Amino acid sequence: xxxxxxxxxxxxxxxxxxxxxxxxxxxxxxxxxxxxxxxxxxxxxxxxxxxxxxxxxxxxxxxxxxxxxxxxxxxxxxxxxxxxxxxxxxxxxxxxxxxxxxxxxxxxxxxxxxxxxxxxxxxxxxxxxxxxxxxxxxxxxxxxxxxxxxxxxxxxxxxxxxxxxxxxxxxxxxxxxxxxxxxxxxxxxxxxxxxxxxxxxxxxxxxxxxxxxxxxxxxxxxxxxxxxxxxxxxxxxxxxxxxxxxxxxxxxxxxxxxxxxxxxxxxxxxxxxxxxxxxxxxxxxxx
Amino acid sequence: xxxxxxxxxxxxxxxxxxxxxxxxxxxxxxxxxxxxxxxxxxxxxxxxxxxxxxxxxxxxxxxxxxxxxxxxxxxxxxxxxxxxxxxxxxxxxxxxxxxxxxxxxxxxxxxxxxxxxxxxxxxxxxxxxxxxxxxxxxxxxxxxxxxxxxxxxxxxxxxxxxxxxxxxxxxxxxxxxxxxxxxxxxxxxxxxxxxxxxxxxxxxxxxxxxxxxxxxxxxxxxxxxxxxxxxxxxxxxxxxxxxxxxxxxxxxxxxxxxxxxxxxxxxxxxxxxxxxxxxxxxxxxxxxxxxxxxxxxxxxxxxxxxxxxxxxxxxxxxxxxxxxxxxxxxxxxxxxxxxxxxxxxxxxxxxxxxxxxxxxx
Numbered sequence: 016x017x018x019x020x021x022x023x024x025x026x027x028x029x030x031x032x033x034x035x036x037x038x039x040x041x042x043x044x045x046x047x048x049x050x051x052x053x054x055x056x057x058x059x060x061x062x063x064x065x066x067x068x069x070x071x072x073x074x075x076x077x078x079x080x081x082x083x084x085x086x087x088x089x090x091x092x093x094x095x096x097x098x099x100x101x102x103x104x105x106x107x108x109x110x111x112x113x114x115x116x117x118x119x120x121x122x123x124x125x126x127x128x129x130x131x132x133x134x135x136x137x138x139x140x141x142x143x144x145x146x147x148x149x150x151x152x153x154x155x156x157x158x159x160x161x162x163x164x165x166x167x168x169x170x171x172x173x174x175x176x177x178x179x180x181x182x183x184x185x186x187x188x189x190x191x192x193x194x195x196x197x198x199x200x201x202x203x204x205x206x207x208x209x210x211x212x213x214x215x216x217x218x219x220x221x222x223x224x225x226x227x228x229x230x231x232x233x234x235x236x237x238x239x240x241x242x243x244x245x246x247x248x249x250x251x252x253x254x255x256x257x258x259x260x261x262x263x264x265x266x267x268x269x270x271x272x273x274x275x276x277x278x279x280x281x282x283x284x285x286x287x288x289x290x291x292x293x294x295x296x297x298x299x300x301x302x
Numbered sequence: 303x304x305x306x307x308x309x310x311x312x313x314x315x316x317x318x319x320x321x322x323x324x325x326x327x328x329x330x331x332x333x334x335x336x337x338x339x340x341x342x343x344x345x346x347x348x349x350x351x352x353x354x355x356x357x358x359x360x361x362x363x364x365x366x367x368x369x370x371x372x373x374x375x376x377x378x379x380x381x382x383x384x385x386x387x388x389x390x391x392x393x394x395x396x397x398x399x400x401x402x403x404x405x406x407x408x409x410x411x412x413x414x415x416x417x418x419x420x421x422x423x424x425x426x427x428x429x430x431x432x433x434x435x436x437x438x439x440x441x442x443x444x445x446x447x448x449x450x451x452x453x454x455x456x457x458x459x460x461x462x463x464x465x466x467x468x469x470x471x472x473x474x475x476x477x478x479x480x481x482x483x484x485x486x487x488x489x490x491x492x493x494x495x496x497x498x499x500x501x502x503x504x505x506x507x508x509x510x511x512x513x514x515x516x517x518x519x520x521x522x523x524x525x526x527x528x529x530x531x532x533x534x535x536x537x538x539x540x541x542x543x544x545x546x547x548x549x550x551x552x553x554x555x556x557x558x559x560x561x562x563x564x565x566x567x568x569x570x571x572x573x574x575x576x577x578x579x580x581x582x583x584x585x586x587x588x589x590x591x592x593x594x595x596x597x598x599x600x601x602x603x604x605x606x607x608x609x610x611x612x613x614x615x616x617x618x619x620x621x622x623x624x625x626x627x628x629x630x631x632x633x634x635x636x637x638x639x640x641x642x643x644x645x646x647x648x649x650x651x652x653x654x655x656x657x658x659x660x661x662x663x
Contacts, residue, residue: 049425051373100623106424110371111579112622118572119615122608234567238436241429245422279440282433286418289430293421 020150021271022264027152029243029263030160031225033256034218035236036243037166038211040255043244045187045207046102051113054237055120056212060086060219061228062128065135075135079220083213090212094205102204117233124230135223159221163259166214167252173210183207235278242285248295257296261288310650314506314643322641333491337474337484345487349555351597352490356497356548357570358577358589360541363501365575366584367510368537369517373571374431377415377438378408378542380565382549387448387559390460397456398465401489401550408546409539411438416538420531432567439565453560461557486555493551497544498642502586504540505644513537514644517584568611576618582628586642591630 039053050056060082067078097116101108143154174180182203185193190200222228222236239262246261247254262281269280288296337345357375364370385407389395395403415434422430443451462478470481504510515523516530524530549570553559563569573596581592596614603610625632634640 047425049429051428097619097623107365107369107371107583108622108626110425110428111575112619114373114572114575115579115615115618115622117615118568119612119619122611122615125608126612234432238429238433241426242433245426245430275444279437282437282440285433286437289418289421 017271021267023150023152024156025264025267026260027156027160027263028267029256029260030156030163031218031221031259032239032243032262033163033259034159034166034214034221035240036247036255036259037163037170037252038214038218039237039240040244040247040250040252041170041214042208042211044250045183046204048098048102048109049113049241050098051110051237052117052120052233053215053240054235055117055124055233056090056215057219057222057236058124058228058230058233059120060212060216061135061223062124062133064216064220064223065133068135075137075220075224079216082219083216086212086216087209090215091205091209094208095201098208099201099204117237121230121233128230130229130231132227132229133223134227135220137224141224155221155225159225162217162221163256166217167256170214170252179206239281242281245295246285246288248298251295251297254295254297310648312646312648314646316640316643316647318639319641319643330491330495334488337470337487342476342480342483345483346555347597349483349487349490351593352487352494353548353552354573354577354596355589355593356490356494357545357574358581358593359494359497359501359586360544360548361571361574362578362583362586362589363504363537364541366578366588367505367513367517368534368541369520370534370538371425371428372419372431372538372541373428373567373575374415374419374433374435375541375545375574376565376567376570377411377431377435378545379549379552379570380435380442380561381411381438382408382546383553383559383564384442384445384448385546386550386553387454387456388445390456391448391454394460396465397460397554398485398489401547401554404550405543405547408549409543411546412539412542415542416535420534435565435567439561442565443561449560451561453558453563455559456554456557482557483555486551489551489554493544493547498586498590502642502644505586509533509536510644511646573614576614578628579618580621580628582630582632582634584627585630585634585640587634587640588628588630592628595629 035054035057039050042048042050063082063085064075064078067073067081068075071078073081093116097112098109101112137155140158141155144151145154145157146152172180174183182193182198185196186198186200186203193203194200239259242262243255243258246258247256261284265284266277266281269283270277272280333348336348340348357379361372361375364372364375382401382404386397386400386404389400389403390397415431418434419427419430442448448454461482464482464485466485467478467481470476470484471478474481474484476484505513512523512528513533513536515526515528516533520530549564553564577592577596578589579592580595581590582588599614599617600610603613621628627635
């Protein structure tokens with residue numbers, strides 16, 4: 016029974032990792048850009064929500080909704096004025112620019128909020144649990160997993176049911192031809208990064224409510240996100256969820272055996288998948 | 303080349319490179335003689351500059367010439383340092399000789415790392431190397447006989463009668479701690495000179511030409527018979543070995559190690575990336591200029607803590623956006639000066655009368 020419980024906790028933790036990964040997956044899918052500052056942007060989002068909660072006394076969920084347009088604007092501006100300039104066949108400039116951005120963000124947060132651990136207070140919600148068939152499940156992990164499902168369903172709807180989604184897919188396939196049809200790739204990329212930042216805000220909300228955070232934890236979140244994307248297979252959003260779940264289960268099972276093995280077990284699961292299925296479990300993209 | 307008329311020749315040497323070779327020789331002699339008249343803190347600063355230069359040259363070889371953007375070089379610094387500590391503590395080896403073991407350990411680690419990371423394309427390769435560095439860090443933290451997660455120091459017995467330190471003590475009349483710094487500094491001079499000379503030599507050989515071809519256009523390079531995969535392996539293994547040697551040497555001087563320090567992304571990869579980007583990626587001169595700029599910035603801004611890193615990050619971003627070939631690229635484009643030219647030029651005969659220099663690579 017304890018194992019069932021451990022694995023269930025792992026699956027729910029996977030929801031958080033899928034939230035970390037969905038934005039990364041979206042941006043990579045559309046413009047083949049790997050944003051090395053992704054983890055730090057999640058931490059930035061968490062601080063923004065914390066600031067709103069502290070200053071205005073709003074509920075964290077409302078604060079996250081208020082933060083979303085700001086984060087969208089940040090992503091839009093970042094893409095339009097910085098990242099679009101370095102996109103191209105050469106992978107080096109975007110990698111190095113986002114790496115620089117990661118260092119700048121971490122240290123700006125350190126300067127602004129100090130290295131102290133923070134947490135977004137969610138009141139009684141953070142300790143509430145419900146019992147299903149004799150297993151106690153936290154309401155917060157369930158909410159996280161539910162949000163991950165909603166985000167992935169929402170993104171799939173956006174991709175396959177709206178004209179913006181069609182423009183995303185067209186630009187992803189062939190930016191030149193798409194621009195002949197009246198689509199401006201630069202604007203599409205900016206919107207995509209903006210939407211990724213909205214997902215980042217949701218991820219930040221749960222990150223901040225579930226555990227302590229400080230300015231230095233961004234890179235580790237990026238690694239989990241990246242592992243989830245690769246395990247799932249590039250370009251597949253449901254695969255990304257599966258990848259997150261695999262990392263989550265590996266971590267909780269590893270931690271149950273020896274607490275020091277928690278993080279290591281997640282990385283090892285990633286390497287095993289890479290060894291057996293180099294293109295991930297549900298590969299979709301050709302590259 | 304044999305088909306050319308006898309008065310044509312292909313060469314890479316330029317007037318600037320001849321002058322720079324002489325200047326470099328003088329600098330090396332000065333560097334070797336430096337401990338005779340420099341203070342201990344200057345020797346320590348020079349050690350820092352030289353070891354960062356070595357790391358930067360190898361990262362530049364990887365990213366600038368091999369197109370392999372690794373964010374996991376700290377794996378090789380850390381494993382080199384830990385292998386050195388391991389054989390000193392467990393087997394009683396001399397620390398100086400153990401640096402070589404550090405390099406070999408890094409080389410051995412590079413084989414499975416490359417096996418995994420080469421499965422990832424482009425940008426994903428970068429994070430893949432980072433994951434592997436994290437795995438190695440977490441595993442080393444479990445290694446209790448070298449201190450586990452908290453780390454350990456080199457035993458006093460090993461550091462006090464290290465090779466050559468006795469001679470240095472009598473030669474310069476200094477205490478053993480200062481003698482150790484001088485020894486580490488000399489080893490750093492040797493390593494830096496060997497690194498630059500070795501990379502320069504590699505780039506001027508047929509393999510180096512193949513490497514440049516792979517970097518510029520992998521498909522075209524393959525079509526003329528360059529084995530791109532072999533080139534990547536070569537560059538990755540060479541860089542790992544050199545980075546491991548540097549790791550062993552850095553921790554010989556520090557004499558104290560912990561997993562978080564030895565596998566630090568910031569110290570051994572982030573700084574190195576900024577050095578190369580600011581100086582100019584894809585040139586040998588770039589990292590040299592970059593490490594000097596980096597050291598000056600660090601000296602000026604060290605008191606401002608995180609502001610310093612923010613400035614470094616912003617400079618890195620600005621360079622990538624507005625001058626992707628770095629400071630050396632800006633200088634070289636204006637003046638045409640190359641201190642370590644690898645470009646093959648056709649000179650002599652009729653050509654030199656009409657075309658002073660060929661820009662073909």
